[in-house]
Amino acid sequence: MKAGLIAGGALAAVALGAAALSLAWTPFDPTAMSVAARLQPPGAVHWLGTDHLGRDILSMLMAGARTSLGVAVLAVAIGAGAGVPLGLAAAAMRGRWLDDAIMRGNDLIFAFPSLVIAILITAALGPSAANAMVAIGIFNIPVFARVTRAAALPLWTLDYVRAAQVAGKRAPRISAEHILPNIAGTLIVQATIQFSLGILAEAGLSYVGLGAQPPTPSWGRMLAEAQTMVTLAPHVAIVPGIVIVLTVLGLNLLGDGLRDALDPRLKARAA
């Protein structure tokens, strides 16, 4: 269990570190083209090779991490920021009109295929990384609301919540003090899943040209541009693909590890 936390943390730290480092330094200018040096395989000068316009892939990945991770983080923040309170409120008001209103609102959003609506939003507002973030974030709201409500509902029947009611605490306070900490594990795991999906969704939107716009690098656009060259120079597609996979894997491991590390019951068992 511990190993997962460390490995996940390391992978996530590498991705975040690369994104942070790219603000100050990249091996090459990620937007500088050099047709003479195009489609070079990984080597001593260009560690991960160059793409069809001769741009350094490592530099693009580092700068692209900013876009991809930034969009995913903010999309999760939007989704959790709105979804978790809605889910807590629905669970606290279970069976009453507010619960129904929140959950039917969720169904409404769920009824639309997310990527299609994200395409619609970015097409309407103009393609940009910021709009992609908002579009993905909106679709995270019902996910978090549902998971929160489902995890919170059984807790409302437990005696310690009754004891808090007998101690005169009202639903918002009980939700904050007793419910939220006890469902945090579930939410952390869900957040890492949504984070991974956010990276994939950003990649998807950029792939169809509705995410980050050139020359801003993004992992999704790198994949999209590499598509036509996959037989000619496979590394151009494989390298960003592996980076996306490893980042998503690292985040999932990190989420699982955090959930276990934050639970005092599991801590005691390991000791």
Added chain:
Amino acid sequence: MIGVERLSVAIGGRPVLDDVSLALPPGRITGLVGESGSGKSMTALAIMGLLPDGARATGRVDLDGRDLLALDDRRMSDLRGRRIGMIFQEPMTALNPLMTIGDQVAEVLIRHHGMARDAAATVARLRLDRVGLPGARFPLGLFPHELSGGQRQRVAIAMAIADAPDVLIADEPTTALDVTTQAQIMDLLRGLVADEGMALLLITHDLAVVGSTADRVAVMQGGRIVEEGATADLFRAPGHPHTRALLAAARHRPARAQAPALPGPPILRVERATRSYALPRRAPFAPTGHLRAVDDVSFSMQPGESVGLVGESGCGKSTLTRMILGLDPVQGGRILLDGQPVVAGRMPGALRARVQVVFQDPFGSFDPRWTVERLVAEPFHLTGRPRDWQDQVAAALAEVGLPADAMRRHIHQFSGGQRQRIAIARALIIRPRLIVLDEAVSALDVQVRAQVLDLLSRLRESHGIAWLFISHDLSVVRSITDRVLVMDRGRIVEDGPTRRVLDAPESAAARRLVAAMPRMPGETS
């Protein structure tokens, strides 16, 4: 014939069973008693071949000359259900909620004999008839949620006996049930053993259940069987000190609080309180039926009085408790606490601070993420946290016999009995005038229970707190209350001094409860 010979089990190098030998003769009931952690359930798991990962077992579990410990998992799972059946404590979770009761019983037969579905259903029908669920009222297509706890336990028994096993292992089969249901289930098990000649291993912490049912009893302590013998002999003349201690604890009567009920205005007045629930409609557009969970209930309690509220499951006592605590709204009538009305969701803190509660389940009553200090201090929310709150928490813990260093720990580091003490400390911290104890000792071992009952009795004397003791266990009610209310189908059917009600019950419900109460050999009532 199945027997355990010199069985020792260690988990991670720590011994949990030490040289256990036990014979389970056919047609006989063998009781296995002891406190939690004494190794009762581990013995059952060893017989079933369900020891946890990392457990190392030596010795023999013998079934007709075969050593079950030596069998691999596939062969063992073939024997389970066919030769050895098991009944678990919690009928609510022992059944699959998505399968009909008929399918669950039939599954055992299909699994072991490859029986055709129709044939298996026929046998399942017979088995369900045998455990007292006749086809007219309990068709095979029922789902577990449509049954009561006792009925579910009957289904679990039907599953366990579906294939007429040689041995039936029942691990606390009635602990989760009320007394009258418990008596019926024990009757059923006795009948099955007599009719079908199976051996029954009855594991329980309730000595009265064993005393009134088992032919032989083995007493466990710290992974060893410390005494074994015929039930009547063992209860009459226990040889081992631990057996004597268990029996003494089970027969223990806490010293009666000297402080009688105080005169003056009542602390609690319930006036014609009513609450009903809408039942699911039988058909679309059919009128909604209502269940009157609490029906026109009136009683009052004096300050410092100790009152028992007893009744079978589903009689409405839990609903009434929640109404008194202000958790469920009162639909008709009213409830006055210290002269002021209890209104769910809108009670001023000062009024709410006069009543506190201790719940049944020592495991679900505490937020696992909080330290004991924070947990015990939670009711200060009502009164405002005093500056010396930590000292007060330490004092409350000391009052219930826990050291001050308990404050920094989490709840999972405490045993069931300690948790129940912490729950009492939490209820006491703001000095309420009434404490509601909702089955507060039913989950505890006899010795721990005796200690908690003594503690309650002492606290009542020193603080003049009134107790409302909700229970289905009449022996507990008898030992700690002055007055008892008997509830049946939402109504209070009897209200009188505890001794009088238990010795000469007038209502049918009270007579049922008294008759069903398991008695230890040598105990009059």
